[in-house]
Amino acid sequence: MLAVLEQRDGALRKVSHEVVTGARRLADALGGSVDALLLAAGGVKGADQLGRFGADKVITLTNAAFGMYAPEGYARVIAERAATGGYRAVVFAASATGKDLAPRVAARLGCALAQDVTDVGVEAGAVVVTRPVYAGKALLTLKLAGTPALVSLRPNVFTPVERPRAGVVESAAVDGSAGRVVVQRIRAADAGALDVAEAPIVVSGGRGLKEPANFKVLEELAAAFAGRAAVGASRAVVDAGWRPHADQVGQTGKTVSPTLYVAVGISGAIQHLAGMRTSKVIVAINKDKDAPIFKVADYGIVGDLFEVVPKLTEEIKKLHG
Amino acid sequence: MKIAVCIKRVPDSETRVKIAADGKSLDEAGVKFILNPYDEFAVEEALQRKEQAGSGEVVVIALGPAAAQETIRTALAMGADRGTLLQADRIPADGLAAATALAAELKGGGYDLILFGKMAIDDYNHQVGPMVAELLDLPCVTTVAHLEIEGGKGVAEREIEGGLEVVEFPLPAVLTTDKGLNEPRYPALKGIMAAKKKPLDVKPAALGAGRMEVVAMTPPPDRKEGKIVGEGGAAVAELVRLLREEAKVL
Numbered sequence: 199m200l201a202v203l204e205q206r207d208g209a210l211r212k213v214s215h216e217v218v219t220g221a222r223r224l225a226d227a228l229g230g231s232v233d234a235l236l237l238a239a240g241g242v243k244g245a246d247q248l249g250r251f252g253a254d255k256v257i258t259l260t261n262a263a264f265g266m267y268a269p270e271g272y273a274r275v276i277a278e279r280a281a282t283g284g285y286r287a288v289v290f291a292a293s294a295t296g297k298d299l300a301p302r303v304a305a306r307l308g309c310a311l312a313q314d315v316t317d318v319g320v321e322a323g324a325v326v327v328t329r330p331v332y333a334g335k336a337l338l339t340l341k342l343a344g345t346p347a348l349v350s351l352r353p354n355v356f357t358p359v360e361r362p363r364a365g366v367v368e369s370a371a372v373d374g375s376a377g378r379v380v381v382q383r384i385r386a387a388d389a390g391a392l393d394v395a396e397a398p399i400v401v402s403g404g405r406g407l408k409e410p411a412n413f414k415v416l417e418e419l420a421a422a423f424a425g426r427a428a429v430g431a432s433r434a435v436v437d438a439g440w441r442p443h444a445d446q447v448g449q450t451g452k453t454v455s456p457t458l459y460v461a462v463g464i465s466g467a468i469q470h471l472a473g474m475r476t477s478k479v480i481v482a483i484n485k486d487k488d489a490p491i492f493k494v495a496d497y498g499i500v501g502d503l504f505e506v507v508p509k510l511t512e513e514i515k516k517l518h519g
Numbered sequence: 520m521k522i523a524v525c526i527k528r529v530p531d532s533e534t535r536v537k538i539a540a541d542g543k544s545l546d547e548a549g550v551k552f553i554l555n556p557y558d559e560f561a562v563e564e565a566l567q568r569k570e571q572a573g574s575g576e577v578v579v580i581a582l583g584p585a586a587a588q589e590t591i592r593t594a595l596a597m598g599a600d601r602g603t604l605l606q607a608d609r610i611p612a613d614g615l616a617a618a619t620a621l622a623a624e625l626k627g628g629g630y631d632l633i634l635f636g637k638m639a640i641d642d643y644n645h646q647v648g649p650m651v652a653e654l655l656d657l658p659c660v661t662t663v664a665h666l667e668i669e670g671g672k673g674v675a676e677r678e679i680e681g682g683l684e685v686v687e688f689p690l691p692a693v694l695t696t697d698k699g700l701n702e703p704r705y706p707a708l709k710g711i712m713a714a715k716k717k718p719l720d721v722k723p724a725a726l727g728a729g730r731m732e733v734v735a736m737t738p739p740p741d742r743k744e745g746k747i748v749g750e751g752g753a754a755v756a757e758l759v760r761l762l763r764e765e766a767k768v769l
């Protein structure tokens with residue numbers, strides 16, 4: 199297996215552990231090893247830890263232009279590796295980068311790609327994946343013919359597990375241009391803010407918040423989780439300009455799969471559910487006991503969010519205090 | 520500006536999904552089909568670019584069943600100049616097969632821009648645009664939420680985790696569009712009338728070999744029956760206990 203990992207500013211991104219974990223699972227089923235691949239401008243912090251999660255080898259390919267994502271350069275180098283390395287599967291993260299990169303590699307190799315999968319396995323020697331379609335209203339099980347099979351893994355679904363392997367670290371320089379498409383820079387959102395698509399806990403607010411300033415209540419709740427939570431939003435409040443589009447959860451926003459999703463003042467429209475129904479545990483706080491969100495929630499509180507949420511914030515603070 | 524837009528006919532997002540008797544596909548009985556919402560952004564962007572340039576042509580291409588002619592008419596009613604249907608009974612599950620057919624049609628078309636939606640809201644494949652770009656060896660930026668083009672160069676912004684990526688690229692190029700790029704127009708009555716007379720070519724799709732076999736389509740697993748913990752602030756302590764002891768997420 200070839201596990202294509204991600205770095206930003208020379209540090210490993212969290213999804214990388216999930217990609218190694220998914221690749222390990224396939225390697226165990228098919229009988230094989232996991233090569234973890236990093237493209238970077240230099241050494242990547244954390245690369246030497248990947249053996250813990252099941253990488254047999256960690257290969258860092260360096261190029262002065264690979265510090266930032268370089269779509270064409272990355273695709274070329276990965277496709278070359280995949281074609282010559284005899285891999286049965288190439289595993290990406292279904293992150294913003296992975297979803298852009300994987301189709302390019304697939305087209306270069308002439309191989310099938312399943313994006314944003316929530317499960318991978320092997321049947322009769324073929325890679326079989328499960329992925330949500332129709333806004334999560336159905337699951338498709340697909341068998342990928344030909345090798346390598348390409349998959350990208352939905353973030354937060356493949357919980358990293360410790361599967362110690364050698365994790366031998368190698369590094370080599372690669373030549374060649376980064377390509378015609380150049381990432382000039384990244385305009386960062388608030389420093390340190392977690393992205394909803396990657397946060398282990400998401401606290402989302404909807405029209406029930408009444409006005410933008412009231413999102414403070416949710417920000418305080420998120421803060422109580424001590425750096426593990428991000429604030430999300432329904433489309434209704436994004437369209438109203440209360441929250442940025444980057445925070446929108448749902449069909450036309452982000453797909454999230456956190457350990458804990460707390461929906462506050464959100465009715466639970468089908469397009470919202472599309473973005474969060476694979477969360478591990480869902481909590482709903484809504485004053486309407488018939489709100490559809492309660493149908494997918496594991497735990498619900500019927501009540502006024504302005505009373506319930508501050509109390510919840512206090513309780514969570516106690517846990518972390 | 521000569522611009523091509525690839526558009527897909529998809530079930531309306533409100534559709535109640537019923538799985539067909541074969542256990543592998545959607546039962547289409549009673550399903551309303553629409554132009555993929557992300558492709559509306561692509562059509563709108565093409566129309567605005569042509570309008571700004573003062574001349575040019577917007578060509579829409581759909582791969583799908585005969586009924587996808589309606590989808591093409593919708594784009595023509597928005598203002599596109601002509602359409603092509605690459606007819607196929609089924610749209611393949613393998614995105615590369617669809618991309619191969621679309622690329623064959625686009626090749627040599629002399630387009631300055633080829634636009635796609637970032638993804639189709641039925642299969643969520645999220646791949647056809649960049650695959651076509653690779654097959655045609657064109658530069659490509661995906662999930663574009665902001666775009667500036669001047670001379671032969673463009674600058675696009677795309678959302679990534681925790682920020683926006685600012686990306687430069689030369690034309691001709693392939694772009695896939697995200698929400699936020701523009702506000703798609705509704706076809707006016709005049710546009711709908713005009714669309715009926717616009718050229719619409721139909722030819723068989725040259726589908727590449729499929730490398731993906733649908734084993735099954737299943738309903739999503741029912742979430743375990745949830746419980747209402749209680750009402751109001753009084754229920755908070757019990758909720759936190761359950762999250763810790765039962766769900767073990769805190």
Ligand SMILES: Cc1cc2nc3c(=O)[nH]c(=O)nc-3n(C[C@H](O)[C@H](O)[C@H](O)COP(=O)(O)OP(=O)(O)OC[C@H]3O[C@@H](n4cnc5c(N)ncnc54)[C@H](O)[C@@H]3O)c2cc1C
Nearest residue numbers: 404405406432433434448449450451463464465470485503
């Ligand atoms: C093509 C398409 C794509 C879409 N994509 C998305 C998407 O990506 N994401 C998305 O979210 N939506 C999406 N939508 C919109 C979706 O259909 C809903 O309109 C939207 O999710 C509703 O947002 P809401 O739940 O915040 O608002 P509402 O539906 O208005 O719900 C507000 C809720 O707040 C509760 N409430 C009010 N006051 C209080 C209080 N004091 N305490 C507790 N509860 C209170 C109410 O009981 C109600 O349930 C899409 C729609 C379409 C047609």
Ligand SMILES: Nc1ncnc2c1ncn2[C@@H]1O[C@H](COP(=O)(O)O)[C@@H](O)[C@H]1O
Nearest residue numbers: 525526582635636638639644645646647
């Ligand atoms: N059958 C099709 N016909 C025309 N365009 C398509 C088709 N399938 C996908 N596309 C285009 O590719 C984009 C991404 O689709 P997908 O990769 O299937 O999620 C869509 O938004 C369309 O622009």
